[in-house]
Amino acid sequence: MANLTRRQLLRTGLAAGAMVTATQCARGTPNNPAPGPTVNTNQTKDVTLRFIGTGVSQINEIRQKAEEDLGFKLEMRALSTEENNQIAITQAGQYDVFDGEYFSLPLVVPSGNLQPVDVSRITAFDQIVPIFTTGQLYDGAKVNSSQGTAPHRVMFLTDQESTEFAPEPTNWATLIPFQYNADTLGYRPDLVGREITSWGELFNEEFRGKTSILDIPSIGIIDAAMVVEALGLMTFGDKGNMTREELDQITQILIEQKRAGQFRAFWKTFDESVNLMSSGEVVLQSMWSPAVTAVKAQGIECIYAPLQEGYRAWGGGIGLSRNLSGIELDAAYEYINWMLDGWVGAFLGRQGYYSAAPENAKKFMSQAEWDFWYEGKAATEDMIDPFGTKLESAGAVRDGGSFNDRMGNVVVWNSTMDEQTYLVQKWNEFVAA
Amino acid sequence: MLKSWKSVEPYLLVTPQTLVFLLFLVFPIATIFIVSFWEFTGYSMTPGFTLENYRNIFTSQVSLATYLNTFKFVGLVWFFTLIIGFPVAYFLAFYIDSLRWQIILFLVCTIPFWTSNIIRMISWIPFLGREGLLNKLLMGIGLTSQPIDIFLFSDFAVVLAMVHLYTLFMIVPIFNSLMRIDRNLIAAAEDTGASGFQVFKEVILPLSQPGIAIGSIFVVTLTMGEFVTVRLMSGGQAASVGYLIRNQIGSLQYPLAAANAIILLIVTLAIIFGILRTIDIRKEL
Numbered sequence: 262m263a264n265l266t267r268r269q270l271l272r273t274g275l276a277a278g279a280m281v282t283a284t285q286c287a288r289g290t291p292n293n294p295a296p297g298p299t300v301n302t303n304q305t306k307d308v309t310l311r312f313i314g315t316g317v318s319q320i321n322e323i324r325q326k327a328e329e330d331l332g333f334k335l336e337m338r339a340l341s342t343e344e345n346n347q348i349a350i351t352q353a354g355q356y357d358v359f360d361g362e363y364f365s366l367p368l369v370v371p372s373g374n375l376q377p378v379d380v381s382r383i384t385a386f387d388q389i390v391p392i393f394t395t396g397q398l399y400d401g402a403k404v405n406s407s408q409g410t411a412p413h414r415v416m417f418l419t420d421q422e423s424t425e426f427a428p429e430p431t432n433w434a435t436l437i438p439f440q441y442n443a444d445t446l447g448y449r450p451d452l453v454g455r456e457i458t459s460w461g462e463l464f465n466e467e468f469r470g471k472t473s474i475l476d477i478p479s480i481g482i483i484d485a486a487m488v489v490e491a492l493g494l495m496t497f498g499d500k501g502n503m504t505r506e507e508l509d510q511i512t513q514i515l516i517e518q519k520r521a522g523q524f525r526a527f528w529k530t531f532d533e534s535v536n537l538m539s540s541g542e543v544v545l546q547s548m549w550s551p552a553v554t555a556v557k558a559q560g561i562e563c564i565y566a567p568l569q570e571g572y573r574a575w576g577g578g579i580g581l582s583r584n585l586s587g588i589e590l591d592a593a594y595e596y597i598n599w600m601l602d603g604w605v606g607a608f609l610g611r612q613g614y615y616s617a618a619p620e621n622a623k624k625f626m627s628q629a630e631w632d633f634w635y636e637g638k639a640a641t642e643d644m645i646d647p648f649g650t651k652l653e654s655a656g657a658v659r660d661g662g663s664f665n666d667r668m669g670n671v672v673v674w675n676s677t678m679d680e681q682t683y684l685v686q687k688w689n690e691f692v693a694a
Numbered sequence: 695m696l697k698s699w700k701s702v703e704p705y706l707l708v709t710p711q712t713l714v715f716l717l718f719l720v721f722p723i724a725t726i727f728i729v730s731f732w733e734f735t736g737y738s739m740t741p742g743f744t745l746e747n748y749r750n751i752f753t754s755q756v757s758l759a760t761y762l763n764t765f766k767f768v769g770l771v772w773f774f775t776l777i778i779g780f781p782v783a784y785f786l787a788f789y790i791d792s793l794r795w796q797i798i799l800f801l802v803c804t805i806p807f808w809t810s811n812i813i814r815m816i817s818w819i820p821f822l823g824r825e826g827l828l829n830k831l832l833m834g835i836g837l838t839s840q841p842i843d844i845f846l847f848s849d850f851a852v853v854l855a856m857v858h859l860y861t862l863f864m865i866v867p868i869f870n871s872l873m874r875i876d877r878n879l880i881a882a883a884e885d886t887g888a889s890g891f892q893v894f895k896e897v898i899l900p901l902s903q904p905g906i907a908i909g910s911i912f913v914v915t916l917t918m919g920e921f922v923t924v925r926l927m928s929g930g931q932a933a934s935v936g937y938l939i940r941n942q943i944g945s946l947q948y949p950l951a952a953a954n955a956i957i958l959l960i961v962t963l964a965i966i967f968g969i970l971r972t973i974d975i976r977k978e979l
Contacts, residue, residue, distance in 0.1 A: 343944040476930045526847040526929020540819050685945040690756045693933035
């Protein structure tokens, strides 16, 4: 028996095979949904633009339409926000076009990997919503004085060679915006049983063990700040740029809540938040707009609550790699102009995102769609998303109402703080507590 | 001529393996080691030499708590994989005579690996969740009136999922060493009047030690670096060293993450060294 027989060899081989399979399986990457399959179409020009971006807009339908209209090829990579930043900062050679969020810019721009966009080459630039340029939406709107990394604070650079943000509009933009939204708490009206009108409810004992918060430090901390501010537990100089003392204090509050069992779980990806909500594990949590839509698409009631304290918002846009020049650079400008022309805006608009040039998007939307998504009016027909799923029945009204009601009530933006390193450290402390 | 070829031959044969080893193991670890001394400026790292990263880790309550939590998981997972894995291996080695059935039953043991981690995770929710099958069952037979929350998104869930995943790594080496035990030794022990328990304690257990040691090394190293299962099954509420490192990488704090990785490597190697000192696995090889 001590000798190695052929059978035993077979057996060991089998076991080794199982082990290899096992180690392979153990290496999942649940945070990054696999990018959609790439389909090659016949190339009409030699240019291929390589995109990196988050899943929101790295979508095959958009790529196909762009290739059809523009005649050159696009390669898209869907990444998590963190990976997107990592590649933008450390792997400059891997991309031509950076599709990222404004709050990433204080990290990405100092790397010098982006070249400023020449505003004079952007045909629809004057139609871009002023949130991005001057920061003013309309008189008396809360968003005019919103805190955090508001897009207009990081929208412009002082000149073409600079990596310094300009306080006033210049001819050199960091990103050309195309999508943004106002985020808030989502809840299950059937399980909550009443209307939620304040961020403070997230820490209400009534929902102990049934709430969740976002486990991305730059975003989660802002949601937490909205909650403690609403409850009057703390006040902030600037929620989007906390001091060390403020971070210490808010982490302490979060740890107390965690120890008391307030949270059911923390979520990091879109899918997780949908699962938590649709399974009923969580009844109230911070959410992203399409996640609410995904819960509703399963036939489960879910409300994206307009809250009295206002919204936390985010914005995304397109930036150009420093490596781009000549014909590739021209192609990238063509893409940006195409992107603002309206088709993309309408496509994303049907999922609840806003377009940076809404008037152009309107040209590609039906009157009923425009009224529902932008005007906050009751739907006169069923609302169908770009992939053919029915989102709302006729008669429904968008949670939070019109564009001006929602974006006008943004009080804070996703942020990169001066104390970013310290924030991550404190956040780890919260997770480990 | 032929003679000189003979002397070069072993070196040539060993070259590909050495290159792979240097390129994919030694070089990356050396890089991590170097980066762990670099400086970090908030969003980028600059080459330099600072002990700040290590000082940070050794003085922080968070890293201490995180390491303790990781050890807790390692201890629990090791214990449960052993007490589940050993009987399974014992059964396969001593009670199943046909090779065909041994192979079939081994394949049954690999079932947890037939789906991806994310699918397993999603399937735990309808089973362990508040409105899940288990809670429905317990409430149905009247054992509890309220759903029990700790089944999911808890340390319990983390340990359960890891035991589910890693028991196979314990079974295989133990089975291997059990198969090598000369059956005559058992017969001899029985002939000299040993009881079933004495046979187990005096013959089988000592001879299966190398298998237990190898299985333990697998389970300990896998659990020490684990972050996916910890994150998913605890709902992000429990920390492990791997998860801490992952968070730091996500926030571009590479030097700090590298320093943590080096410490994790040293700690894990120390544990393996401890296991190897206690049990001589060369008998197995």
